[in-house]
Amino acid sequence: MDSIDLEVLKTCEQWLQAGQRCELVTVVKTWGSSPRPEGAMLAIAENGQVVGSVSGGCIEDDLIARVQREGCVRQLPEIVTYGITADEAHRFGLPCGGTIQLAIEPLFVDRADGTDSQISTLLARLSRHELVARELNLQDGSVVLRQAETNEVLTISETHLRTIHGPRWRLLIIGAGQLSRFLASIALGMDYQVTVCDPREEYREGWQVDGVQLVHEMPDDTVIAMQLDSRSAVVALTHDPKLDDMALMEALRSPAFYVGAIGSRANNAKRKQRLLELDLSAAQIEQLHGPIGLYIGSKTPAEIAISILAEMTAIKNKVPVIKENQIAFAKQQASSENLGGCSV
Known part of the structure; x- marks a missing residue:
């Protein structure tokens, strides 16, 4: 797009x-x-x-x-x-x-x-x-x-x-799934330079969006290599702590304007606790957006992608984000995790 x-x-x-x-x-x-x-x-x-x-x-x-x-x-x-x-x-x-x-x-x-x-x-x-x-x-x-x-x-x-x-903003998506396909496609239309990172061959197989770079390195190595700046965003979508946590740690130490990870409120709380053990400060961890996205009643991968980009856009434009009904949204994301984590 x-x-x-x-x-x-x-x-x-x-x-x-x-x-x-x-x-x-x-x-x-x-x-x-x-x-x-x-x-x-x-x-x-x-x-x-x-x-x-x-x-x-x-x-x-x-x-x-x-x-x-x-x-x-x-x-x-x-x-x-x-x-x-x-x-x-x-x-x-x-x-x-x-x-x-x-x-x-x-x-x-x-x-x-x-x-x-x-x-x-x-x-x-x-x-x-x-x-x-x-x-x-x-x-x-x-x-x-x-x-x-x-x-x-x-x-x-x-x-x-x-x-x-040309692309004034960069987006790194961790995880090559159905949700990342929608997220990448819409982000391209918003003038983002998009990179999708997934070291799992079974997820990369057949994944393609024209104009998006697909890499197979470990996500934390990709974060370091990209040298994130204040025009960069990172979104973790794998539901796998082995892939997400180290990348999120590096991203939260960077000047990236947005760092987010999908998951329920309970899983987000566990993620923050793990990040504390990785020697991140409470202030750095507080910059993590999760549950990710704005509550718009989204249920499908396409709708969830829109909610994520809506939140990213608000943060980019320095608009205060008021997450009303966020508990309902967290329950929604929790139910999506029960689908196996490959589509949302």
Whole structure:
């Protein structure tokens, strides 16, 4: 599963290869409330086809209508602003009088000045899981690509727009089961670089999700090798202390923003006691999320994967997690353990 923005770039490449002009629209600045964050992208082909989203409202309708009416006639990038007045905000569906600024970049084959949008080159680098900065010259439309730093963000000046592309976050999943398949697939769509680790051959056999690295080393060795940072998360799903505990110990000693393990409240309490014996401090153990995920009444592996990623997202975005009905959720996870631990 591709992220929305990666889907936009791939679709632009397909249109260009088919000889179609298109426009790449990027949210570069917002004021007040806005439905889409800075960096969100939309692409419109000259025949009116569209992929992606920058507002989810009438702004997109207006952009599409202009292309359908006039075609892709821009020769150079342009900055446009919607929602300056309260009337415009209401017209374009911006909440609370919000304002959104967009960069509209024309993409077409065989530019007369020889410049290249470098969409294909960017996609090739993203396929290698690189983090790439794309520098667009707003005055002549030229593009430069370079390796980005993990702390870089979108910036815009009078002359240049810098956007950041590639996986900004990493997820290590311990255990190659049915739940990990759903978790990995959804995480890919959320721009995570996903690694699944399972030394058990019988679990790795036949396990595959395109875009996910599957490794067979011991989980604690994988945690150490990954050199986890504050943009990393670790989720243990094997139900096997021999595989989970040492990896969790290493993960809890790291700056990872999220470390979680599936299991009932009783098993989670036993796990924490074992971790105490591994010379972790009480403060470090307190960072372990378990029972894992938010309570959403989930029962199937797909629903449990969503609950885990919901909790991860809240922690990543620094939103307080209120685990109401967590006892019920723990009972739910306990019953799943009785299924043999291979699917959830």
